[in-house]
Amino acid sequence: MTSEVMIGIETHVQLNTKSKMFCSDPSDQKDAEPNSNTCPICLGMPGSKPKVNKVAVKYGVLVGLALNCSINKRVFFSRKAYFYPDLSKNFQITQYEVPIAVNGKVQLGTNTIRIRRVHIEEDPAKLIYSGGDITNSKGVLIDYNRAGVPLAEIVTEPDFKSPKEVRSFLERLSSILEYLGVYDSTREMSLRVDANISINGGERVEVKNITGFENVEKALSYEIVRQNGLARMNVSVQRETRHFDAEMRTTKSLRKKEYEDDYGYIFDPDLPMVNLGEDYVLNIKSSMPELPEQMARRFEAEYNINEYYAGVIVYAGKDMAKFFEDTVKLHNNPQIVANWLINYVLKSLNWRSERISNSKIRPDSFAEFLDMIKNGEITERYAKELIKKYVDTGESPKSLISGGAKKVDKSELIKIVASIIDSNSEAVAQFRSGRLEALQFLIGQVLNKTQKQADPKEIKEIIESSLK
Ligand SMILES: [Zn+2]
Structure with missing residues (x-):
């Protein structure tokens, strides 16, 4: 049975500003003791006054522009009222009526994903469910460090036709955000997804707070199976909010879904109207960094590498x-650089889930490696063996191959062999009487003399022909 799937997603992205959305506490909570980065503003104490973080507003505009949205020139903040322990104020400051950006689009193959809106808001506190998850734990701990961290919420129209497509979109989106420099993918929970899914025009179900692209795909695939199962039993799908259990790979009901209007949004009287003038937006537009799609096209044109290579390199990260x-500047053959990066280096890194910026290899040593292949100092076959060790250690390839198959100057080697034969008459006599250990000994002497820079096979041949 084929079913018509409609999926729309809301993605919450933590913006990597220095301070929180409405106060001056740091927004990066790495290594911070729980509840240490808080103040009367983000705890919502009586009498405290929030202030708008201008960098967060600028980041919101950047995200909107990068997703081909129009920017609203006058925006304001509203209070979304609800009672839950992750909000000490009983409301979240967000944008509802007029978001910072609207009506964008992202092209995903032949499918256009429309972006309904991008707005900025504050993150609620982090809830830690002790001894279980939201559906079964006996208690909950609250860490208000996260309360007030700026978020961009990116809402799409229900344009996705499959869970796989959602995953590709998220990979694309996180890449765009990274290139914009507004997001740090290494921060825990820095990108969270709520997905709405309906099948064959039925009620839509929301799966909330999924982290990890693979989990999003799994959660949605599970929902398709579950909703199709209900349809087969003639049970209609309920409009509700569900939670994805990553371990069990299932979704569980949390509550019947409320409607956005139920929240009773009101204009926040503590915060001013924000005017984003024409010049302000144009300025941001003109200083926008190169985005992955543009960069991939430039790589194809400038370096004459194919679309696949350009895409893999660009989307592997900035x-x-x-x-x-940087490597092409030192080893001027982009195709070779791309080939070795994609087929060998990237594979090694992916295997260890490591990024190239955290690895030990550098463009200069990598260029040296490629130079050595080009100059015939090492064979391509040997280079393929060596590259894993190089990525592991980051050591200069020249020092890595000592004792290996490096080609050294042959006339030099003949001289060294001759001097070793001269000064080891006993071993030479033993070799002549047929003792193979003597040959090994002589090879070892030559190797030592060359600081293990010569090829043992070549040494053996020279010794044998010298002692014929
Ligand atoms: Zn604060």
Whole structure:
């Protein structure tokens, strides 16, 4: 049975500003003791006054522009009222009536994903469910460090036709955000997804707070199976909010879904109207960094590499793209650089889930490696063996191959062999009487003399022909 699937998603992205959305507490909570980065503003104490973080507003505009949205020139903040322990004020400051950006689009293959809106808001506190998850734990701990961290919420229209498509979109989106420099993918829970899914025009079900692209795909795939199962039993799907259990790979009902209007949004009287003038937006537009799609096209044109290579390098991350360009400056053959990066280096890194910027290899040593292949100092076959060790250690390839198959100057080697034969008459006599250990000993002497820079096979041949 084929079913018509409609999926729309809301993505919450933590913006990597220095301070929180409405106060001056740091927004990065790495290594911070729970509840240590808080103040009367983000705890919502009586009498405290929030102030708008201008960098967060600018980031919101950047995200909107990068997703081809129009920017609203006058925006304001509203209070979304609800009672829950993750909000000490009993409301979240967000944008509802007039978001910072609207009506964008992202092209995903042949499918256009429309972006309904992008707005900025504050993150609620983090709830830690002790001894279980939201559906079965006996208690909950609250860490208000996260309360007030700026978020961009990106809402799409229900344009996705499959869970796989959602995953590709999220990979694309996180890449765009990274290139914009507004998001740090290494922060815990820095990108969270709520997905709405309906099948064959039925009620839509929301799966909330999924982290990890793979989990989003799994959660949605599970929902399709579950909703199709209900349809087969003639049970209609209920409009509700569900939670994804990553371990069990199932979704569980949390509550019947409320409607947005139920929240009773009101204009926040503590915060001013924000005017984003024409010049302000144009300025941001003109200083926008190169985005992955543009960069991939530039790589194809400038370096004459194919679309696939350009895409893999660019979407592997900004650091990988920079590594590629830096290496090409030193080893001027982009196709070779791309080939070795994609087929060997990237595979090694992916295997260890490591990014190139955190690895030990550098463009200069990588270029040295490629130079050595080009100059015939090492064979391509040997280089393929060596590259894993190089990525592991980051050591200069020249020092890595000592004792290996490096080609050294042959006339030099003949001289060294001759001097070793002269000064080891006993071993030479033993070799002549047929003792193979003597040959090994002589090879070892030559190797030592060359600081293990010569090929043992070549040494053996020279010794044998010298002692014929
Ligand atoms: Zn604060």
